Amino acid sequence: MKDFKNHIKILSALSVAASDTRRDTFISVVIRTLNEISSCERKDLAGYINEQFSFEPYQPELDEVVNFLLKEERIVEEKKILSLSAEEKETIDTQDVEARDQEKSRYQNFKNFIKDDLGHDLKGDQVKLLWDTFLEYLYNSFYEYGEDAIKTLHPHIKNGDGNSYYESVLSITMKNIDAPELQTLFKYVIERFPDFASTEDLNFLNDLAQKTLSFSSLGFQADVAQDTINHEIVDWTLYLDTNVLYSLLDLHSHPENEACKALIQLVRENKEHIKVKLRYSDITYKELGKKKADFDLLDDKLTDSSIKAMLKSENLDGFSKKFYEGLLENREGTIHPSEAIGLSQTTLKYKTIEIARNAKRIEHLGEDYINAKVQEFYKYINRKNEIKKEFYDSKKIPFHPIEKSEKQALHDITLRELLLESRLKEMKGEEVSLNSIKYFGVTLDDLLIQFDKSQIKDDNDVKSFPVFFKPSFLLNKLVRILPIQTKDYKKAFIKAVTSKGFHKDSSKSRDVLKIVNYLKSQGIDDERVVYNIISQDIFLEKYHKESQKEDFNQGEFIESELNREFRFFQEQLENTQKELALTTETANTRAKENQKLEAIKSILESDVQQYEKALEKVSKRVNSLEKTVDAASSQEKINFEAGEANAKAQREKEKAEILKKKLRVEIEDQIEKEKDADVRKWQRKTWWHLLWVIPCVFAALFFVLPLEQNPITNQANRYNTASAIMVPVILIFLYLIQNRLWNEGNIKARKENHKVSEGLRNKLRELE
CATH class of the missing domain: 3.40.50.1010 (5'-nuclease)
Structure with a gap:
């Protein structure tokens, strides 16, 4: 293995490409490209992406992303011309304004640090030169060291080797500065960066780390792979x-x-x-x-009119349709x-x-x-x-x-x-x-x-x-396991990380709008109810994932959340009422406590009432079906003596059985969804193993780096020791990924062995 660092880069790229990061990155690339060029024909989109980001997307993967965005109505297609939807364009414009404001704030903070803290009163063009060089240093650091570069630059994350900058990156970057005094000042700026970094600076670093990870998901560098990996992946x-x-x-x-x-x-x-x-x-x-x-x-001798008539009838099989469509398009070239x-x-x-x-x-x-x-x-x-x-x-x-x-x-x-x-x-x-x-x-x-x-x-x-x-x-x-298609890997990387919205997720904002619009359509506009729902990141994350499914029912999902919130406030109200009833201290203390509890009780009663109203507006027909089943069941117990009454009872019984079957199907669907949710949760836990994989990786790197405190001085021995640690760790982690994400047998077994929740089991028992 000629280059251990590059080998780690490639393994990291392969790992992140297997996650949803790759798809999300492609989405951001399509959105940003259309934002830059306004519109284009679908067939030309790949070429425009290459112009904007200096890499060529794989066409089938690009087609899948475009179809998804069309379905989500984030982009629109008219007469084969693609463009952003008005809502998406507005979101992008808002993001760009925020990004420009943050960039101005970071630049001003940089100027103030040089003037006030370091005591250098420089000209405007000199400050601009240092600022541009500083940004280049950041980009080069992330290019060379991946998202790990944040450990050297971020004040709250301690770097393993204790250095405050990357010497090799610094020496290359400083070639842009001719004046020796400015070179010395720039080096001092790099050393002191963690001291003057503002909130906007730290957010910028986090964004760079995210963009670096996203770029890695597009594939590793092809020429690097030639010397560092087994080609038979x-x-x-x-x-x-x-x-x-x-x-x-x-x-x-x-x-x-x-x-x-x-x-x-x-x-x-x-x-x-x-x-x-x-x-x-x-x-x-x-x-x-x-x-x-x-x-x-x-018959390849049929006239165009006859062929058009047959195709218009839509009664041809796939083979005949393909042949005759080919004849219409190119009679000479179709065999x-x-x-x-x-x-x-x-x-x-x-x-x-x-x-x-x-x-x-x-x-x-x-x-x-x-x-x-x-x-x-x-x-x-x-x-x-x-x-x-x-x-x-x-x-x-x-x-x-x-x-x-x-x-x-x-x-x-x-x-x-x-x-x-x-x-x-x-x-x-x-x-x-x-x-x-x-x-x-x-x-x-x-x-x-x-x-x-x-x-x-x-x-x-x-x-x-x-x-x-x-x-x-x-x-x-x-x-997902192939190198990125680009002639200049570094140019593609710089273009990606300097793009304002490269993998900048705006889905949360759109989901909030969808939820609020739905609640409004149901007549629910109480501020506390709406805020309690849309302010929860866990709920929004779950809503976003569930909404990607074809069978997603927005009403059912939001109703379940309203029910959860309703039960929460109801429990709080009950506890408050119990507390109020048990207050037995002195008159003054009791009065104060009662006054406080009465106020809380009043607020909770108001919340409970609002949730009751909301639930009434989004109530489900399942409840009405259950009532119908109960009514039909009670009719079965009545002993009708007249023949006509018996016939009527029989009809009611049959109706009840039909309703039971419908309910059973719905409950079984819920069980299946519960099993799917359990499998997804189990699969997501795979990534928690990074908590031990990453430390092991850095432990191995410790033996590779020629440090004074390294107990092994021989280079070959260092590489052997590092390999002995790294190879089993990587293989185990890749095995876990394959075992949980690709192995259909394990996934099937997980679903079959899932223990159904007590609530759903009780519902099934009630239908027996």
Whole structure:
């Protein structure tokens, strides 16, 4: 390992790229770019980002962020032109005004320190030179040492080596200052910075540390990685399903088409950092060949008018639609699907996708074994159809069963078992990990992916990892472990950290506006009620996370918070009333205490009344459903003697049963959400391990640095000692990340073993 410091940088970048920081950073990049250029076509956005920030975003990742921002209505698109929404633009303008005011305050504090504390009455251009050089020193410090630079610069954070500045950074930065007396003064300013740092200065340092971390999440420096890391971060063999080949050969319309092509391109362009072999089985090639017969009716001689009429009808399958859309766009350049399949082996080989001959291995698995697994697949499909039919019948929705032909099922299961058997053969006693099992499948088939997940075992063997993934999922994972695409890494870094809003989260402000607007729409405008809700960071953080879910119900969420606040004030009121009743001291003391408690009681009674009113305005239909169920249940106990009355009772009973089913579904949904929340909390705890990882890292660095107090003087021994500490720590931490964030088996087991809260269990018992 040639450069231990750079190695740590890369590991840090890989770690932070796996978190939400990367996505949030991309969001800020898109927002800031659109703010600078006002508007642009969607296809040109990546180029403008490169101009503004000097790095090229991965297009699939950029598309995902743009779609998210459009959904959030933070940006708008009209006639393929992207721009900021009026609300977002207003938020950005407000942030920029605040940033400019803070910068003026920091500059004034800098001038006052030089003049009043150091006693130097400099000219305006001299102060400006020192100020610009000082900022450059800060940027260079964070560039060289990452967010750890704050330890030297921040007065409340003690630096491990006791230095007040970075000598190497200082010597490079001071080259901008010619006058010796100004150089001496500048060095003194750096030494004394913690003494004169204002609140605005400290906030600026914290922002720089955050921006440095955010920039790291975009990827590590490519040329540094050449000498410091094992290039085989990923060492896999990916088998492509038939439907993925359809996408690569442009045979059908599918939402994952671009992801399929982008995944192959990513693998081909990053061979230095990821080692991925692309394969498709000969059984897949045979299935692809059989598809040719389905294209006999596709006529490439049809007129444009006929084609437009067919496309307008929206009755064409994905293959026909793709072919005829291609004909309309480029009749000469669009080849017939049958011809495309005939040329497929050559086309795919050009894309470095090789055919794998697996006949002997499949024969080794045995026909009986494969057939037994196919039957398991069909049992799974039948169970899904039964559950789906029951749900559709209850909702009175037309039911269409999931179907899978015998040939398709045989192909899918054979491919799955082939990959599992290949994993076993490859492992040879190695410890189970993503790289050691090597073999994975890429498919667009949701049913196959769901079945595969249902078969995951908790035995810490090859079956403890999923076999199949969607291209978009793998694409999202792989881009996070690649270097940033930039010609000048330092230039990109400086542009990022000097940008006013680089990863400047404005979501809290928008969430407050959403909550207040909702409360207003419900007629809730009491100042205390509104303030108590929006002033809680924990509540706002939870609201923001929950609001990202597709099934988020703002009314239910806010009602639950109102209920919590209502119970809190109700408990306070009860305690105050008890205290008031038990006051038995002397007359004067009792009068004073009573007066104080009466005042508190009056305030709490007012709060309770306000929350009662608020809860009435956002009450849920679940309560009315429960009352209906209770009423129906009481009717069942009445012994009607007349035939007509009995019939009526029976109808009421049936209604009650339907209502019970609805309530059960809702309660089960709540249980599922509770399990998901528990899993997310468990996953977040992973990052607490940084509390011991980071100290261990610095402990290892202690042995690397050639300090006088270092007990090991030999350089080789220092590196060996540091590696002995660092490597196990990093591996353990990465294992924890993989185990909790990527391992679907562990996540599934966590959910299954979750103990449901007593409240939800009681609700289920009440429905029995």
